[in-house]
Amino acid sequence: MMNTKRSTLLLSFCLLAAAVVTISSSKSALTDHKPTEVKYPKASAMLSEVAMNTYLHCNLSQAELDSNVFKKACIGFFNLKARGKVAPSPAILTIADLSLSSKKKRLWVIDLEHQRLLMHTWVAHGQGSGGDIATQFSNDNESHQSSLGFYVTGEVYQGKHGRSLRLDGMDKGFNDHARERAIVLHGAPYVSGQAIRNLARLGRSFGCPAVPTALSDQIINLIKGKTVLFVYAKTADYRSAYLDENAANNLL
Numbered sequence: 001m002m003n004t005k006r007s008t009l010l011l012s013f014c015l016l017a018a019a020v021v022t023i024s025s026s027k028s029a030l031t032d033h034k035p036t037e038v039k040y041p042k043a044s045a046m047l048s049e050v051a052m053n054t055y056l057h058c059n060l061s062q063a064e065l066d067s068n069v070f071k072k073a074c075i076g077f078f079n080l081k082a083r084g085k086v087a088p089s090p091a092i093l094t095i096a097d098l099s100l101s102s103k104k105k106r107l108w109v110i111d112l113e114h115q116r117l118l119m120h121t122w123v124a125h126g127q128g129s130g131g132d133i134a135t136q137f138s139n140d141n142e143s144h145q146s147s148l149g150f151y152v153t154g155e156v157y158q159g160k161h162g163r164s165l166r167l168d169g170m171d172k173g174f175n176d177h178a179r180e181r182a183i184v185l186h187g188a189p190y191v192s193g194q195a196i197r198n199l200a201r202l203g204r205s206f207g208c209p210a211v212p213t214a215l216s217d218q219i220i221n222l223i224k225g226k227t228v229l230f231v232y233a234k235t236a237d238y239r240s241a242y243l244d245e246n247a248a249n250n251l252l
Contacts, residue, residue: 047075047245057115065108069097073230076150076242077112080170080228085152089113092227096123096209098134098146099234102202107211109222118222123211124191127204134233139169139177144206147175147183148238151229156220161186161210165220167229171240175231183207185229187216 051074055067073095080086091113100106102124109119125134128144138145149171156165164186169175175183188210189195190203209231211219223229 047078054110054112054115058110058117060108060110060117063108063117063120064100064104064106065095066097069095069232072232072243073228074112075245076230076240077228079242079244080150080152085170085226086228087226090227092118092223094223094227094229096229096231097233098125098129098148098231100133102132102134102204103196103200107209109219119215119219121212121215121219122191122202123209124188124202124205125209126207128207129204132201137174137233137235137237138207139174139181141177141181146207146209146231146233147178147181148231148233148235149175149240150242151175151178151231153185153223153225153227153229156224159184159186161188162213163187163217163220165224167209170242171238174238174240181207183209185209185211185216185220185223187211187213189213 048071051071052067054074055061055065055070060070061067073093077086077091077093090111093110093112095108095110097106102122105121107119107121107123108117110116111118126144126146128138129136129146134146136145137148139147147169149169151167151169154166154168156163158164161184164184166184167178169178169183177183186208188203188205191210191212192202195201195203209229
């Protein structure tokens with residue numbers, strides 16, 4: 001009986017994050033691809049197993065997403081969802097790994113509910129964060145640096161970069177000034193293969209996670225409406241309450 005229940009979780013859960021919290025209530029040129037209530041697993045080991053099941057099912061290793069980064073993103077997603085910070089559906093998780101070279105496609109949009117990689121493409125970091133690889137991060141206005149951490153997507157609007165998506169930083173001291181800094185997701189011509197050929201890296205933003213112009217509308221449509229974006233880099237300085245795996249399990 002226990003094995004049957006566990007198997008059902010692994011096949012239908014699609015990730016902790018895809019569950020409905022019961023506490024209160026294209027493949028395109030650059031890409032790469034285009035709800036039911038279930039019970040949460042009861043142990044950290046199960047969390048890891050379910051995350052790995054989704055990682056393997058989506059073939060994220062081939063898409064060069066580090067499994068440890070994916071697990072961190074999933075833990076944060078679950079904590080945010082349990083606290084009612086994100087929409088009940090769709091269960092969309094976006095990850096930007098700024099520890100990688102900007103020449104690599106280091107942005108992934110993942111449908112956790114259906115275990116599908118929806119988008120895999122380039123993303124720019126802030127010009128104050130470094131050249132090809134981002135090494136410095138800030139929450140300060142006018143720093144022109146990227147801010148690490150978990151974001152929840154806000155409203156769509158028309159700005160100087162065209163159709164753009166506002167972001168709300170969830171990590172106090174690391175990215176919670178995103179609104180006042182106008183850190184948003186938008187398209188930019190300097191995020192392209194041509195830019196890499198010209199500069200030997202992507203162009204850089206003022207701190208925004210800028211994406212290819214040709215894909216910006218598609219990405220915005222996929223992730224708008226209170227979904228999770230996790231901006232990651234290898235740094236000892238970053239801390240987040242949403243990365244507490246024990247806290248996530250205690251919410252079950």
